[in-house]
Amino acid sequence: MSMAGHRRIIMHVDVNSAFLAWQATYDLQRGSTLDLREIPSAVGGNQAERRGIILAKSTPAKKYGVETGEVLWQALQKCPSLVVVPPNYDLYMKCSNALYAVLEEYSPKVQRFSVDEVFMEYTNMQPHFGEPVEAAHRIKDRIRKELGFTVNVGIGPNKLTAKMAGELKKPDMVHTLMTREEIEKKMWPLPVRELFMVGRQTEKKLKLMNIYTIGELARADRKFLCDKLKSFGNVVWCYANGLDESPVHAGYNLIMKGIGNSTTIKHDVDTHEDAYKVLLSLTESVSLRLRAARACCRVISVEFRTDQLQGYSHQRKIFAATNVTMEIFGVVKELFDEGWKGEKLRHLGVRVTDLTADDFMQMTVFDQEQKDKKMALDAAIDRIRSRYGNSAVMRAVFADGNFAPMMGGSGAEDYPVMSSIL
């Protein structure tokens, strides 16, 4: 909440080619003489495990037309010399934490927006750290020197303008979008697709209205847009005009809305037995994270993706909130049986939503003793796993080694992800 007439100053810090830069930094610190950022390179999933897409690319790779999200073999056609390294999520989490720790020194209000993006409230911080642009340069240079990777810093009167400023030109730059004039000059000429929240579908609809640039969207009739795009029309119109009042949510105090894990399976699954193994594995990691967050869930959903890449889902609200692995798994099995249309499945997911705090767990009328036992078992397994690692305890169904006992979730701490409305 900002007082009327009070001018906020928000900074957005965005790591340049985060996954790739972090890997390169790590390699250099361990004595490598090759900087991945200086050659055509990418972080990519494992093709043999059918996860072969580009997760991040170097600037030289970008010059060959390599794009994030594209399938590996296509990227290799464009750039045969492309060096592809596997992802390392634990490393990313460590680098992200290090970045966050530095930024916390400059403001009491720092919001983790994603693993590689942070919003920082700089309002009223000038007496301590100087004018915003100078401070941003110092912060940026300090991160490069101390942590070894570069960031862009965007500065604006709200989160939207700060974020858009940070995207203007990369890498290792500071940009501002403080005034109406700056917005019109720097942001309005950009293709409308570059506006936060304008994806492929919205771009297509806007084109049909003859809107191609952010400026054209900003000057379009608001009522007309609401007519065509419903409430979303208002959102994008405001964003195009640099309007946004959303607060910076400091630290972890945002409530998580849901926890999910999903996985692409090495071989298509077409039996209940195999699907159950995958689903149990996913349920294990979801419920572990749920308990770590000291939460229970009231909605459980199972997500399907077929070998034809057709996706669908099935969910149910349960009577009493729970975080007991085998209770959740019981519902997951039911949902799978009801939802599965019998196709070959390449991908399965488990997600829990409608979370509540676990401190006053609703007493179940029946079988309280049974429930206590299950909760004690989960707690004991969680303790062993946190002490000796996730593979220290394994359910017997996984003993044949065909499926991993804990799929998804890196064990890294969870933090709230920003909402799409900023």
Next chain:
DNA sequence: TCTGGGGTCCTAGGACCC
């Protein structure tokens, strides 16, 4: 030779209630 995994929010339609 195919297209990851983690999220959030919005909308539409049906069930159900008064």
Next chain:
DNA sequence: TCTGGGGTCCTAGGACCC
């Protein structure tokens, strides 16, 4: 025997973000 209308809850699907 009649079919108005408002409200809430639930589920599925779609759009977007990184």
